[in-house]
Amino acid sequence: xxxxxxxxxxxxxxxxxxxxxxxxxxxxxxxxxxxxxxxxxxxxxxxxxxxxxxxxxxxxxxxxxxxxxxxxxxxxxxxxxxxxxxxxxxxxxxxxxxxxxxxxxxxxxxxxxxxxxxxxxxxxxxxxxxxxxxxxxxxxxxxxxxxxxxxxxxxxxxxxxxxxxxxxxxxxxxxxxxxxxxxxxxxxxxxxxxxxxxxxxxxxxxxxxxxxxxxxxxxxxxxxxxxxxxxxxxxxxxxxxxxxxxxxxxxxxxxxxxxxxxxxxxxxxxxxxxxxxxxxxxxxxxxxxxxxxxxxxxxxxxxxxxxxxxxxxxxxxxxxxxxxxxxxxxxxxxxxxxxxxxxxxxxxxxxxxxxxxxxxxxxxxxxxxxxxxxxxxxxxxxxxxxxxxxxxxxxxxxxxxxxxxx
Amino acid sequence: xxxxxxxxxxxxxxxxxxxxxxxxxxxxxxxxxxxxxxxxxxxxxxxxxxxxxxxxxxxxxxxxxxxxxxxxxxxx
Numbered sequence: 001x002x003x004x005x006x007x008x009x010x011x012x013x014x015x016x017x018x019x020x021x022x023x024x025x026x027x028x029x030x031x032x033x034x035x036x037x038x039x040x041x042x043x044x045x046x047x048x049x050x051x052x053x054x055x056x057x058x059x060x061x062x063x064x065x066x067x068x069x070x071x072x073x074x075x076x077x078x079x080x081x082x083x084x085x086x087x088x089x090x091x092x093x094x095x096x097x098x099x100x101x102x103x104x105x106x107x108x109x110x111x112x113x114x115x116x117x118x119x120x121x122x123x124x125x126x127x128x129x130x131x132x133x134x135x136x137x138x139x140x141x142x143x144x145x146x147x148x149x150x151x152x153x154x155x156x157x158x159x160x161x162x163x164x165x166x167x168x169x170x171x172x173x174x175x176x177x178x179x180x181x182x183x184x185x186x187x188x189x190x191x192x193x194x195x196x197x198x199x200x201x202x203x204x205x206x207x208x209x210x211x212x213x214x215x216x217x218x219x220x221x222x223x224x225x226x227x228x229x230x231x232x233x234x235x236x237x238x239x240x241x242x243x244x245x246x247x248x249x250x251x252x253x254x255x256x257x258x259x260x261x262x263x264x265x266x267x268x269x270x271x272x273x274x275x276x277x278x279x280x281x282x283x284x285x286x287x288x289x290x291x292x293x294x295x296x297x298x299x300x301x302x303x304x305x306x307x308x309x310x311x312x313x314x315x316x317x318x319x320x321x322x323x324x325x326x327x328x329x330x331x332x333x334x335x336x337x338x339x340x341x342x343x344x345x346x347x348x349x350x351x352x353x354x355x356x357x358x359x360x361x362x363x364x365x366x367x368x369x370x371x372x373x374x375x376x377x378x379x380x381x382x383x384x385x386x387x388x389x390x391x392x393x394x395x396x397x398x399x400x401x402x403x404x405x406x
Numbered sequence: 407x408x409x410x411x412x413x414x415x416x417x418x419x420x421x422x423x424x425x426x427x428x429x430x431x432x433x434x435x436x437x438x439x440x441x442x443x444x445x446x447x448x449x450x451x452x453x454x455x456x457x458x459x460x461x462x463x464x465x466x467x468x469x470x471x472x473x474x475x476x477x478x479x480x481x482x
Contacts, residue, residue: 063420064436127451130443 006173007245007252007406010087010238011347012079012187015334016050016231019060020082024344025351028333029379031360033215035229035335041195045202048214049193050231050335070109070135071191073144075234075340080145080185087238088250089183091149099151100181101142102172103236104164104188106339106393109136111194141189153181159339161393162302164188165235166342166401170259172239182244188343189234198230204269206306218336219363220303220329221310221371228304231335235343237350242406254350257386257404258289264396271309271392275316278302278390281398282320289402291386294322296402298358298387300349303329304336309392314371325388328376332362342391342399349389349403357381407476408469410453415468418448428469435468455479 013020016034017027027034038049057066057074066074084091112135119127134140139157146155154175160167165188172186201207208217208227218229245252262284264277271278286293299321302313310329317327330348337344352358358376367375389401408428415421415435425435432438437445443459450456455478465471 058420064422067420068440127447129447130440134440 004177005242006176006239006256007242008237008254008256008350009240009245009250009252010083010089011253011350012081012083012086012236013233013344013347014052014075014079015233015337015344016052017334018053019078021347025348028330028348028359031333031362033218033333033362035214035217037211037214038193040193041198044195044198046198046207046209046211048208048211048217048229050229051193052233068131068135069144070112072105072109072189073140075191075232076103076141076145076189076236077148079187079189079234079236080149083185083236083238084149089238094183096150096152098153098182100154100172100175100184101145101151102156102158102168102175102184102186103141103145104158104160104168104339104343105138105141105190106159106161106164107190107192107197108138110192110197112136114194114196145185149185151185160397160399161395162336162338163342163391163393163397163399164339165344166346166389166391166399167261167397169237169239169256169343169346169401170261170399173256173259176239176241182240184239185236186239187234187236188340190338190340191232192338193230193232201230208305216363218305218332220301220305220332220361221314221368221375222305222364223366223368225305225307225310227306228331229335231337233337233344234340235347237343237346252406254353254406255404256401258285258287258291258402260284260288260400262398264398266396269394271312271396273312275312277396278313278392278398278400279316279320281400282316282388282390285388285400285402289386289404291402293320295386296321296323296325296388297382297384298352299325299327300345300352300387300389301327301329302390302392303331303361305331310368311370313390314373318372324374326358326376326380326382327373328358329361330359332364342389345389346401346403349387353384353387353403353405356384408472411468411472411475414445414448414452419444426468428467428472430468431466439463449475453479
């Protein structure tokens with residue numbers, strides 16, 4: 001497989017920072033946090049979330065289509081449509097059999113499950129919607145994307161919790177290297193801000209409880225961080241072999257130069273305290289990219305703002321990378337998009353390389369003294385040839401993408 | 407009854423109003439087997455009329471469906 005480059009030719013985003021890549025990136029560059037008190041979580045122990053603003057699926061997808069899709073699938077279709085158009089591809093004319101779809105999510109459609117569970121309990125089992133399963137099954141993310149765009153090649157959804165989006169992109173790259181298809185619609189989507197799911201996260205002690213000042217609740221690497229803020233949305237990238245992309249005259253925005261995937265085999269939710277699993281994923285991704293530990297100029301970190309994650313990740317980066325890369329966590333703006341996080345952060349990493357800048361870590365006021373890495377607190381122009389995007393999931397799953405300039 | 411059925415199709419199943427005519431077939435308004443089950447549940451809940459999805463599937467057009475609902479509700 002040596003010598004085969006995988007190019008990113010299209011980007012699409014739906015995030016709490018906006019619908020579309022331009023709106024989302026503008027908020028990330030400005031370090032504008034999106035966390036707020038969520039009326040849908042009234043009565044929950046933690047009511048802070050990052051919601052996609054002004055979401056009108058009927059207007060974006062048509063009322064009939066939107067009615068039969070859970071929110072997580074709606075997000076993915078809108079992001080995929082943007083990415084496909086950005087790549088200059090036309091689903092009306094492409095050879096669909098050579099187009100794959102690999103998307104990730106942590107949880108499928110819990111909003112639909114909870115709504116139908118209420119029908120089951122409050123009305124009757126015979127009132128439960130026939131759309132319950134076709135809406136909530138996680139694999140519908142890729143299945144519905146295939147239907148929407150006539151993509152009939154390899155089609156799957158991967159689940160590695162909060163690493164799902166990155167795992168999907170790495171897996172999509174593998175499919176291209178194996179010549180299983182010519183184009184992959186890759187990324188992740190998540191819509192799991194529901195009362196039940198958020199109660200579960202709160203019981204784990206995973207969420208920030210900064211309800212008196214919700215905008216500052218997601219504060220990666222800050223001394224006063226106290227947990228993550230859940231976000232929702234989708235990130236989609238169009239991947240092709242670089243030679244194919246060049247042959248059709250496509251704009252190559254960056255390359256997915258390497259991928260590393262490992263498991264901690266340590267604990268069901270806590271990352272390994274020294275980040276040993278994610279360190280191996282970083283080393284694997286760099287070796288895959290033919291790069292060394294001193295060649296990385298920028299890291300878009302997982303940086304969830306939980307006390308444990310940020311410390312383990314910072315220790316790992318400090319220990320592993322020698323080039324003193326400039327690190328950011330865009331979760332200060334977007335919150336934690338869970339199974340979509342790795343995908344939206346891969347998009348931000350591509351944009352960082354393209355524009356040679358590192359966006360700030362919003363809400364980072366006092367760097368935790370144990371975090372001995374260089375973290376951007378303001379937008380910083382800098383040369384970036386090679387960047388990493390790191391993702392860690394509950395269950396100890398790690399996925400690291402090495403993203404390189406074209 | 408056609409207008410009632412049309413209102414249900416538009417407000418509950420989000421079918422475009424311009425698609426719903428008495429002559430329109432289930433395919434014309436994109437009512438697959440899942441949507442027909444959904445419609446059967448809504449008819450029971452909103453109108454108190456019990457019509458199985460199989461019976462609804464036998465109706466060729468929206469007009470036929472409306473007549474079936476009318477007959478059945480007259481019997482209630």
